[in-house]
Amino acid sequence: xxxxxxxxxxxxxxxxxxxxxxxxxxxxxxxxxxxxxxxxxxxxxxxxxxxxxxxxxxxxxxxxxxxxxxxxxxxxxxxxxxxxxxxxxxxxxxxxxxxxxxxxxxxxxxxxxxxxxxxxxxxxxxxxxxxxxxxxxxxxxxxxxxxxxxxxxxxxxxxxxxxxxxxxxxxxxxxxxxx
Numbered sequence: 001x002x003x004x005x006x007x008x009x010x011x012x013x014x015x016x017x018x019x020x021x022x023x024x025x026x027x028x029x030x031x032x033x034x035x036x037x038x039x040x041x042x043x044x045x046x047x048x049x050x051x052x053x054x055x056x057x058x059x060x061x062x063x064x065x066x067x068x069x070x071x072x073x074x075x076x077x078x079x080x081x082x083x084x085x086x087x088x089x090x091x092x093x094x095x096x097x098x099x100x101x102x103x104x105x106x107x108x109x110x111x112x113x114x115x116x117x118x119x120x121x122x123x124x125x126x127x128x129x130x131x132x133x134x135x136x137x138x139x140x141x142x143x144x145x146x147x148x149x150x151x152x153x154x155x156x157x158x159x160x161x162x163x164x165x166x167x168x169x170x171x172x173x174x175x176x177x178x179x
Contacts, residue, residue: 004105007060011051015067019043022099027046032093047093057108069094071111081125090126105141116171130163143177144169
């Protein structure tokens, strides 16, 4: 998939170095619920074991093909937000160097198009931890509607509890917004 500035593609082992460059930043992972990477081996393991889902993608710059973030549609069995085949959860993160440029809403809108048109989803769920205003803003820009707050969700990778703000975008709302 492509947007004006990005290629949304599968992860490769060759992406480990750029993944490490961005995932080691303590302002990136912890706000999204995972610890900063300490070694390039952490990044390799992540590519092999986490970024291997059916709908897990690298966000790469068109000009260089460098992986600068991740986006995924978590399908039934890989999300706590739904147990339906026609619903999924959107997850994402972006390297700090690229914050504030509108890249994540650009990528999210394309992956939502993919979810609703190509995969036939009727609903896409998305959440953010209280205090993650950047993620909240991306979801607002994409048209997600607040649904509920899950209190004290345990994050095993961080060994702590946080509140999760859960939002929803239906196919009807997406199509209406897209015109």
